[in-house]
Amino acid sequence: MPKFLTRILLLIVVAAFALGGASAQQATESRTAALQKSIAKIEADIEKSLANDDRLVMIRVEADKLVKELIDFGVSFRPELGTINKRLGELGQPPKEGEPAEPPEVTAERSSLLARKAAINVELGAAEKLSIRANEAISRIGDLRRDIFANTLFRRTPIAAIFVDENVQAFRNDLRQFWRTLSSRIQFVWNFRTNAFLAATGLTVLLSTVVWFLLHRTLGRFFGYWVQAGELSYFSRLSRAFWSTLIPSLTLCANLGIAYWLFFNFGIFSGQSLELVQALLVSIAAFYFIARLVLALFSPWRPDLRITRFRDPAARALFALTLGMALVYILDFFMNWVSGIFSSSLAVTVAQTVIASLLIGILLLMAAMVKPYTDKNTGEPVQWPAIIRIPLILLAAFVIGAALSGYIGLARFSAGQIIVTGAIIATMLIGLQSGRALATAGTLQGSALGRFLQGRFGFNEVSLDQLSVVLSLAIYMLVALIGLPLIALQWGFNRVDVSNFIYRLFTNIQIGSINISLFAILFGALLFILGYVLTRQFQAWLDRNVMARSRVDEGVRNSISTVTGYLGIGIAAVIGVSAAGFNLSSLAFVAGALSLGIGFGLQNIVNNFVSGLILLAERPFKVGDWIVAGQTAGTVKRISVRATEIETFQKQTVILPNSDLINQAVGNWTHRNHMGRVDIAVGVAYGTNPRQVHDLLLELAAADPSVLKVPAPFVVFTAFGDSALSFELRFHVRDVLEGSVIATRMRFAIIDAFEARGIQMPFPQRDLNLKSDDLQKLFGDLQPAPKQAKNGSKAKSGRVARGTGTRPKPAKA
Amino acid sequence: MKSLIAAIFIVAGLGGAAQAATIINTDGQDYSLQITEGGAQSEIGIAAGQSVSVCPAGCFVTMPNGDRETLSGGETVEIVNGKATIK
Numbered sequence: 001m002p003k004f005l006t007r008i009l010l011l012i013v014v015a016a017f018a019l020g021g022a023s024a025q026q027a028t029e030s031r032t033a034a035l036q037k038s039i040a041k042i043e044a045d046i047e048k049s050l051a052n053d054d055r056l057v058m059i060r061v062e063a064d065k066l067v068k069e070l071i072d073f074g075v076s077f078r079p080e081l082g083t084i085n086k087r088l089g090e091l092g093q094p095p096k097e098g099e100p101a102e103p104p105e106v107t108a109e110r111s112s113l114l115a116r117k118a119a120i121n122v123e124l125g126a127a128e129k130l131s132i133r134a135n136e137a138i139s140r141i142g143d144l145r146r147d148i149f150a151n152t153l154f155r156r157t158p159i160a161a162i163f164v165d166e167n168v169q170a171f172r173n174d175l176r177q178f179w180r181t182l183s184s185r186i187q188f189v190w191n192f193r194t195n196a197f198l199a200a201t202g203l204t205v206l207l208s209t210v211v212w213f214l215l216h217r218t219l220g221r222f223f224g225y226w227v228q229a230g231e232l233s234y235f236s237r238l239s240r241a242f243w244s245t246l247i248p249s250l251t252l253c254a255n256l257g258i259a260y261w262l263f264f265n266f267g268i269f270s271g272q273s274l275e276l277v278q279a280l281l282v283s284i285a286a287f288y289f290i291a292r293l294v295l296a297l298f299s300p301w302r303p304d305l306r307i308t309r310f311r312d313p314a315a316r317a318l319f320a321l322t323l324g325m326a327l328v329y330i331l332d333f334f335m336n337w338v339s340g341i342f343s344s345s346l347a348v349t350v351a352q353t354v355i356a357s358l359l360i361g362i363l364l365l366m367a368a369m370v371k372p373y374t375d376k377n378t379g380e381p382v383q384w385p386a387i388i389r390i391p392l393i394l395l396a397a398f399v400i401g402a403a404l405s406g407y408i409g410l411a412r413f414s415a416g417q418i419i420v421t422g423a424i425i426a427t428m429l430i431g432l433q434s435g436r437a438l439a440t441a442g443t444l445q446g447s448a449l450g451r452f453l454q455g456r457f458g459f460n461e462v463s464l465d466q467l468s469v470v471l472s473l474a475i476y477m478l479v480a481l482i483g484l485p486l487i488a489l490q491w492g493f494n495r496v497d498v499s500n501f502i503y504r505l506f507t508n509i510q511i512g513s514i515n516i517s518l519f520a521i522l523f524g525a526l527l528f529i530l531g532y533v534l535t536r537q538f539q540a541w542l543d544r545n546v547m548a549r550s551r552v553d554e555g556v557r558n559s560i561s562t563v564t565g566y567l568g569i570g571i572a573a574v575i576g577v578s579a580a581g582f583n584l585s586s587l588a589f590v591a592g593a594l595s596l597g598i599g600f601g602l603q604n605i606v607n608n609f610v611s612g613l614i615l616l617a618e619r620p621f622k623v624g625d626w627i628v629a630g631q632t633a634g635t636v637k638r639i640s641v642r643a644t645e646i647e648t649f650q651k652q653t654v655i656l657p658n659s660d661l662i663n664q665a666v667g668n669w670t671h672r673n674h675m676g677r678v679d680i681a682v683g684v685a686y687g688t689n690p691r692q693v694h695d696l697l698l699e700l701a702a703a704d705p706s707v708l709k710v711p712a713p714f715v716v717f718t719a720f721g722d723s724a725l726s727f728e729l730r731f732h733v734r735d736v737l738e739g740s741v742i743a744t745r746m747r748f749a750i751i752d753a754f755e756a757r758g759i760q761m762p763f764p765q766r767d768l769n770l771k772s773d774d775l776q777k778l779f780g781d782l783q784p785a786p787k788q789a790k791n792g793s794k795a796k797s798g799r800v801a802r803g804t805g806t807r808p809k810p811a812k813a
Numbered sequence: 814m815k816s817l818i819a820a821i822f823i824v825a826g827l828g829g830a831a832q833a834a835t836i837i838n839t840d841g842q843d844y845s846l847q848i849t850e851g852g853a854q855s856e857i858g859i860a861a862g863q864s865v866s867v868c869p870a871g872c873f874v875t876m877p878n879g880d881r882e883t884l885s886g887g888e889t890v891e892i893v894n895g896k897a898t899i900k
Contacts, residue, residue: 135852
């Protein structure tokens, strides 16, 4: 019974699966059919618009979309495929011959799953084929557009035939029609849809004011200090040029966008009039941007804000000329758009293009003739350097020549490229100059940003300087990353080519068999820096919050935080290196090869390194200890991995290699505690009562508060010296670092006490015995000194005192 | 001019440039995959234990066992015992 039930259940499951599969199959089939239809439509469209560039661009966008759709379609099978594969894995392989047979349900389910999988594979195969077709269509569009481009570029139109009265009339008609279309529409709207018109206009004014207020006022005030007169740094002038171009342009664009959106949504303009408004708005925005850029570049009326070294008249002339070129170019662009809307005769467009190209050429020629610089010595105006002047003249001549000889397409194309590429290059140059100015030391400090960072985040001069280098690099990269693709796209490179190039540049530069990925290297460096910072943070937290609170011994704290630091940096380095794409196993190979070299050459360093680790682990001394190692005695300042810094009492820093500290005996005065013994040697004259001295010294020791009672001080009667009875007062002090101070105090006390009791501290004394014969010999020959000889003979023997006073052994302090 | 405006938008869009898919071969055996990317079919070999980055713009892949998969970029594909799993 249960077996029967399970069978039925299984059957239901399989059936449901099959049914679901069937309906899914139908859905995908219809989707495949739809995709197939779109590709067929694209192919047909291409054949229909072989000579229409604009249309081809549109088809290209469609094809790109289709390729993406195909990929998405393929990806949409993934969950189902995953489920099927998982289930198949659970079911296992079908039993081979000789193996026991499996239940028929399992076989049924497997075959159903396999069938579904095969169906999906077929779908995917179809999608793959379609994607190939779509991509072929894309490349065909590319070929066609190249042909069209070449045709328009190199088609010759006899221009004598265009400047006829008829065309002039047609041109006038175009303008008139433009005006009529707009005004009649406005009139219509004014008469019949007054409310909508008023609402749209009112809202436009309102929103524009808000945007203007927000962008211009707030940001403008933020950057307002440039407006104040006075000497501005080069960087300030550059940033002023940048912002004074960007902010007003953005404000205008936002306002125009708002206006367009409102007028579109309120239905004020539609059809032709809407297109005309579009053309007008885009032209206004473009002209305004170029005008602001040119104004910022040449600053014709404010020499103090100028970012170039041009003379005043030259700056004004260049301003006028470039503005003129931009005006001509944009008028041409606008008129072309308008004649496209009205489908005017080609002759009008050609005539207008010829005039525009000629004007641009002439203006360019005039710009090449300007003398922008001043000779430093004579003060005479100087021309452009040949490297700028000659290409400008050649370009101008080329444009004029092309226009006059009838190659209208070429003239128009080159004039357009000169202006657009020129504008991009000029903008890039401002960016590059800013980067360069920023990299110069001290620039950031003088700027508003620098002051802000200093005031708000407490950046000091050094970190500001480092930040400025990083920022300038970032600006360079940004300029290159935005400007170069813009120029490339402008010159007809394909979007996919450019994005693939950038992608490869960052992820996969192949040199021989080595793959370098800039992105990975940057990422690795970033990870390393992050790891470093985290390590330092962790170290500080561990030291401050955990170990300081747990009252861990300072030496242990120091050891642990040092080891944590090295460990963290090591881990960060390993993570960084592997993230940068270097294979760690190959590094291990290199390390293996190097270890032989290390064995010989770097033996010493490795020895010190290992010794350093041992010092940190074993801790024979810690930072702050007073140690004696060989000839060096002093306080330990820092234990690092290769060497240990010791500061002697003369404040000389001695760097002692760690291996020395491991291999030789190191005395540590403050190893477990700071208690230490001070020995003071005292000599008293023969004849003094030694017991009295003994007691006196003990009394003195007991009287000093710094002398420890336990272990008790004691006096040792050390020797019967040549000239004195030698004693040594030995006592313990709590802090051996104060030993010399206490010893000095004790010596003063001893001298005072001895003087008070009349105890003498003798000089070292010698008995000198001289024989009289020797004296005779010595003085006999010396005639002029008979008296002395007599004295000498009399003094058969005499004591000659000689010495330097008491010389108590210095206490070990 | 229109192309400049288009170019500016494209450059702005390049910021989110596509990410490649990564295929990792965890087996001790070399495999070859058939990849269709941008209308071109190509065969790539993945050595044992190697990982390769493919098709930032999305592609169709035929796995060694005949399974077909579609990658949109950014995925990690692991080949374990000749079977591919996408993560």
